[in-house]
Structure formats: C-alpha cells, structure tokens
Amino acid sequence: MKNNINHKAMIILIVLFSLPALLFAQTSYSADQVIDKVYNRATPTDQSGELIMTLENSQGDQRIRTIEQDIQEKESETKKIMFFTAPADVRGTSFMSFSNDNNANDDQWIYLPALKKVKRISSGSSNDYFMGSDFTYDDMGERLPSEDTHSIIGEETINNIHCIVIESIPHDSGYMYSKTITWVSDEYWIGMKKEFYDEDNDLLKTLTVSKYEKINDYWMITSSEMNNIQKEHKTLIQLNNLVLDSGIQDSIFSTRTMTRGIR
Numbered sequence: 001m002k003n004n005i006n007h008k009a010m011i012i013l014i015v016l017f018s019l020p021a022l023l024f025a026q027t028s029y030s031a032d033q034v035i036d037k038v039y040n041r042a043t044p045t046d047q048s049g050e051l052i053m054t055l056e057n058s059q060g061d062q063r064i065r066t067i068e069q070d071i072q073e074k075e076s077e078t079k080k081i082m083f084f085t086a087p088a089d090v091r092g093t094s095f096m097s098f099s100n101d102n103n104a105n106d107d108q109w110i111y112l113p114a115l116k117k118v119k120r121i122s123s124g125s126s127n128d129y130f131m132g133s134d135f136t137y138d139d140m141g142e143r144l145p146s147e148d149t150h151s152i153i154g155e156e157t158i159n160n161i162h163c164i165v166i167e168s169i170p171h172d173s174g175y176m177y178s179k180t181i182t183w184v185s186d187e188y189w190i191g192m193k194k195e196f197y198d199e200d201n202d203l204l205k206t207l208t209v210s211k212y213e214k215i216n217d218y219w220m221i222t223s224s225e226m227n228n229i230q231k232e233h234k235t236l237i238q239l240n241n242l243v244l245d246s247g248i249q250d251s252i253f254s255t256r257t258m259t260r261g262i263r
Contacts, residue, residue: 027164027186031150034164037189038182039145044218044244046072051082051239055132058232065090065131069239072248076101078142079253090131094258099142106141111258118255127176134205134226134235138176147171153181158192161185177204188212188219203229210236216244 029037051067066086072079077100084093092113099106108121126138148168155164163183170177178201183193190212198204211223220242227234251257 027152027155029152029164029186031152031166032145034152034166034184034186035145035148035150035168038184038191041189042218043073044216045074046070046246046248047220047242047244048246048248049239049242051237053131053133054236054238055134056234056236063087063132070248070252072250072253074250080140081253081257084131093131095130095140096253096255096258097141098253101144104144104147108137108141109255109258111255116259118258134228134231134233136176139226148180156183158183161192162187163192190219190221198230205229215242218244220244 027034048068048070051069053065053067055063055065064087065084068083068085070081077098080095080097080099082095084090092111094111095109097106097108105123109118110121111118121137127136129135130137130140148170151167151169153165153167155162157163162185164186166182166184167179168182169179176199178197178199180197181195182191184190185192190209191207192209194207196204196206205226205228207224207226209221209224212219212221214220220239222239222242223237225234225236
C-alpha cells in the first residue's frame with residue numbers, strides 16, 4: 001500500500017509540474033490597473049508618419065496601400081487624420097477620428113473622392129471593415145477601459161516577454177465582440193497580442209505586435225498584424241518615418257483638410 005501511495009504522489013507531482021505556468025503565476029496588479037496602465041501609457045503630444053497597410057488573402061496575394069497619418073493628443077481628446085496616397089484607386093481618400101476620454105462614442109468621418117463628399121460614420125456602421133482591411137471602424141477608434149469588465153486569467157511569456165493575460169467582457173451585450181483577451185507586457189505596458197471573439201464566442205481574429213521601439217522615451221508600436229481567422233485574410237501595418245512632438249496644428253484636423261487630400 002505504501003508503494004502505491006508513493007507512486008500516486010509521484011504522478012500528481014509530475015502532472016502539477018507539467019501544467020502551464022500561467023495557472024500558478026501571480027501578479028500584484030488588478031485587472032483594472034493593468035488596463036489603465038496600457039490606456040495611460042506615456043505617449044507623445046502628437047505624431048506624424050507614413051503608414052504602409054498590406055492586405056493579404058488566403059492565397060498570399062497582396063494589395064499595398066500607403067497612408068500619411070497625423071495624431072494629436074490634447075487634454076482628454078485624441079484626434080487622428082489619415083490620407084491615402086497610393087495606389088491610384090484609393091488616392092485622395094481620407095479618414096478622421098476624434099476620441100474623447102469622457103465619451104465612449106468616437107466621432108469619425110471618411111472622404112471618398114469619387115463622391116466628393118465627407119461622410120460621417122454612423123454608430124450603425126462601426127462594425128464595418130475599414131477600406132477592405134481587417135480593422136473595423138470601431139477598431140480604428142479608442143475603447144475606454146470602463147466599457148468592459150476586466151479579469152486576469154493568467155500570465156504567459158510571449159517571445160521572451162512576460163505578459164499578464166486579461167479577459168475583457170463588454171457591458172453592452174450588443175457589442176460586436178463577445179470578449180477580447182489581451183496579453184499585456186508588464187514591462188512596457190503594451191498589448192503584445194489580442195484575440196477578438198465574435199457573438200458566438202468563437203475566435204474571430206488576432207492582433208499581434210511584431211515590432212515596438214523606444215523613440216524619444218516613448219514605447220511605440222511600429223509593426224503589427226491583424227489576422228482574421230474566419231475570413232483567412234490579414235492586414236499588416238508598418239509605421240515609418242515617425243516624427244514625435246513636432247507641434248501639429250489643430251487646423252489640420254478638419255473636414256476641409258480631408259477634402260484637399262493633403263496635410
């Protein structure tokens with residue numbers, strides 16, 4: 001009987017040591033604190049640069065779009081404006097978004113040269129995909145931490161970076177994602193990976209950070225990929241020639257600027 005007990009004890013120990021580390025890891029932060037640190041990570045007052053958006057289908061065929069982008073963060077508001085410069089079929093298209101820490105709903109507009117009209121993006125269109133990419137209009141804006149209930153479900157190492165794993169469930173049952181799971185680096189406070197689940201709680205797409213850099217004391221994400229699992233389609237984003245804290249003027253962020261197609 002003694003030998004049998006020792007044998008069982010040994011099996012239990014082997015099983016325990018074989019379980020993923022994320023089941024045993026602990027953090028001193030609460031889930032809300034982790035999300036707040038990501039949301040409030042130090043960022044420049046403004047930034048401008050070139051954005052290369054590569055759309056790739058399941059056969060590996062690619063469409064590449066070049067965009068000039070300006071972002072301004074002032075007090076509690078973030079303003080973004082994007083100008084498509086290539087290829088020819090999207091040149092002149094522009095997009096603008098205003099996000100406010102006191103308002104869960106972003107203000108968004110798009111200008112299509114063929115229509116020669118600036119169109120406001122309605123809340124009913126927030127689930128639509130942006131310019132054929134795997135990012136929705138909702139993804140293009142800012143989501144407030146208070147819009148979800150956050151829970152720590154473990155810790156895990158991704159590419160030698162320790163991450164706290166956070167599950168976020170929206171308060172609004174009608175929201176397009178039933179939940180998201182984010183792997184947050186507790187050194188850089190960057191979401192290194194994020195999974196989006198559809199209304200049936202099935203994995204829809206995964207956002208992965210490919211490259212991040214420290215520029216002027218800010219940790220900036222310069223390369224990422226959104227992989228739509230269900231559509232077998234992905235969008236790669238590359239940020240080049242970033243210029244930070246240059247003093248971008250407020251006047252750039254206007255519907256009039258959008259129609260000109262230039263900064």
